[in-house]
Amino acid sequence: MLCCMTENKEKKKRQGWKQNPEAVQENILEAALEEFAERGFAGARINLIADKTDTSKRMIYYYFGDKEGLYRRVIEKTYTDTRQGELALELDLSKPQEALRKLITFTFNHHRKHSDFIRLVMIENIHQGRHLGEKQHFADINAPAIQRVKEIYSAGVEQGVFRRGLSAEQLHWQISAMCFFNVSNQATFGAAFGDQLFTPTGQKELCQTIEDTVLTFLLHEPDRLLK
Amino acid sequence: MLCCMTENKEKKKRQGWKQNPEAVQENILEAALEEFAERGFAGARINLIADKTDTSKRMIYYYFGDKEGLYRRVIEKTYTDTRQGELALELDLSKPQEALRKLITFTFNHHRKHSDFIRLVMIENIHQGRHLGEKQHFADINAPAIQRVKEIYSAGVEQGVFRRGLSAEQLHWQISAMCFFNVSNQATFGAAFGDQLFTPTGQKELCQTIEDTVLTFLLHEPDRLLK
């Protein structure tokens, strides 16, 4: 009553929006995103999520069933938000090289700014993708990402700028790999090899390098006569 | 009746190596590696680690102090083992292109085979590298990885095969990024975009692509006159 009861923290909650189920759920999802991204699924604490919320622990169970249900919804929301954010980017397909560089720069910066998303993806990979929900639905959410690359690549091939025979999927994979790794593995890579790559100028150069790498690969036939 | 059984498992333990502290520690570390890699730090259960062991839970605390101490030692061991495994690879510096392809193939396959290592690195990145121990020591362990690339690149430049002005660090980063991502993000990438990349042939092509990408980048000056 007076002292402890760690589980019932007095909280000054904005009460105005009560009676609005969707807002309450949204509010819970935001809190959960933070917590899951910071501590992983097992490390996250329902109590702490509730504390970050303007509602109570009981409501989490009311709306999401259990911890896993909440986590699933967080994952889904995070992917959806991310892909929707990407759709806002406008590309000029008449200049395929420029478009591709723009897409890479965008992805690079987007991932840097949304480390919560990156962390959540890592966490979900540790869980071997068990919480991605219905496969088809998940695929649908993500389809636009490849589509984007495909449009640019096709335009480039049509204009005779890019070489033929490459798959948009692999191109997207290359871009993803480097833009993702840049954020996901910064801690260990920096500790192992120094932080030069992660300074502001290091990052600018790295982004440039990724663009150059992908573009060079699109422009030049690889040499397999080894020396 | 049922409740206590977890701790009393009749275990057929090899008793021969008792009184051999190093073997006992090694045995614990192996069990812990599995468990941490599978469930993360928070999700790992000391009891389950002990069960995989030929000794008891008590000995874990005897030798490693607490869960975090054990985890730290697992991380250190995993990195050390990995880097030492890499040193076994012999490269012929007189043929830089071939050497680089060989290094990439090796890294690609090594990472695929050691998904425990990959998972542990991901986990540690989620923890923001808090358990890597003394920074200098960790850097020392990892230094050879860059050194390898530097030797190949320097040889290539000297022989006029590779273009000048690139950093070995960035090259290592590129290779790492793609070989690591291939394993670390297989679950989410596969679910989002299909498993073609992760079939046996898909993987063969992907490895080839990584090699081509890096080599092309080393051979051709990038085109920055955008079209």
Add this chain to the structure above:
Amino acid sequence: MLCCMTENKEKKKRQGWKQNPEAVQENILEAALEEFAERGFAGARINLIADKTDTSKRMIYYYFGDKEGLYRRVIEKTYTDTRQGELALELDLSKPQEALRKLITFTFNHHRKHSDFIRLVMIENIHQGRHLGEKQHFADINAPAIQRVKEIYSAGVEQGVFRRGLSAEQLHWQISAMCFFNVSNQATFGAAFGDQLFTPTGQKELCQTIEDTVLTFLLHEPDRLLK
């Protein structure tokens, strides 16, 4: 089989008062008082406290946070109860000597009857008073004890019965010391010097002696011309 039983005791618990947080806390505090008084802080076992309770171990943590939090509350409650018990005593200030004897008899008997309180005070002194909570609050709880003595002494001085120049604080200290020691050190004193003082008649005489000692001190100027 046997090993888990301590926690699963079939206990006939009065269920009527559930959902009554204050009663539950009170119930826990009583059980804890017994246990702490009997075994000290370190020796007390949360499981045993829970067993003496009509609720579960979990509720101890729910309401008191941890063992120390519970102990703190027990100490506070014990002091509060004791001081409040003392306030019930009615004293006739028109007869200061009688009033003082009555106060001493009361204190003597009170301490004998409440050996739990005495033991808890000893335990807390061994812990060097670390759990007494906010100093001012603790002082406020105890203030009435001195006030009582002060009233009697002032009345006695005004009536010309007691000599001037003594402090109520020291008088309270004298009374406390002897009434407390009588209970607190009975075990060792009895073992060392025999149990005569602790038989019913021995105790009656001892109480009388304490009264005589304090009163004689109040009536007669001490002789410091040593012989």
Add this chain to the structure above:
Amino acid sequence: MLCCMTENKEKKKRQGWKQNPEAVQENILEAALEEFAERGFAGARINLIADKTDTSKRMIYYYFGDKEGLYRRVIEKTYTDTRQGELALELDLSKPQEALRKLITFTFNHHRKHSDFIRLVMIENIHQGRHLGEKQHFADINAPAIQRVKEIYSAGVEQGVFRRGLSAEQLHWQISAMCFFNVSNQATFGAAFGDQLFTPTGQKELCQTIEDTVLTFLLHEPDRLLK
């Protein structure tokens, strides 16, 4: 090996006196006294005692059997040392008042200086004197303490200075009570009623008061005609 193994602290131990069983035991007893006095029986940790020692934990078991055996020996030693210390005090029985004041001053200061002894006695009282060993032996150790008072009192009565009919036992009890309580309850009494009594001057006055109290009681017949 490298990091934890909390139980095997590297200790720079004076090795010179090894092979001397009595010195080893003495060394252990001193360490144990500190630890038991500071934390009580249940709170004391065998590991910490061993750490304070110049020998190992195993030796504690070798010489003392178990924790309780060690504690018993500590109690016995403490009482023995204390009583022997008291025998050093020389008293002039031709001046009984002076002798008694001297004895009280000595006891008062002795207890202040040996708070370890006081704490251990408190602890043993909490354990209800269960570890005092053979009763007769313990009584023999303590007998001199009363004897001392008896000599003074008898001398005083013979010289017509002290009134007749009092018991040396009670006198010793009075002195003990106040001198003991002064140290044992300083923490709680100070917190409850302020620290004035425990400042250097406060203590000087308190000692004086104890002397005055006891002597006045010895010189004046108590007044039982209450007013």
Add this chain to the structure above:
DNA sequence: AATGAATGAGCATTCATTCAT
């Protein structure tokens, strides 16, 4: 729709103690 009270199962950790040499 909402909530404070309640909880069983299990968690990391610690303890005094004994074994093997």
Add this chain to the structure above:
DNA sequence: CATGAATGAATGCTCATTCAT
């Protein structure tokens, strides 16, 4: 005499979850 390695049994505490209103 001496010691590093080993251990069973508990200990304090936490977790996600459900009850009762």
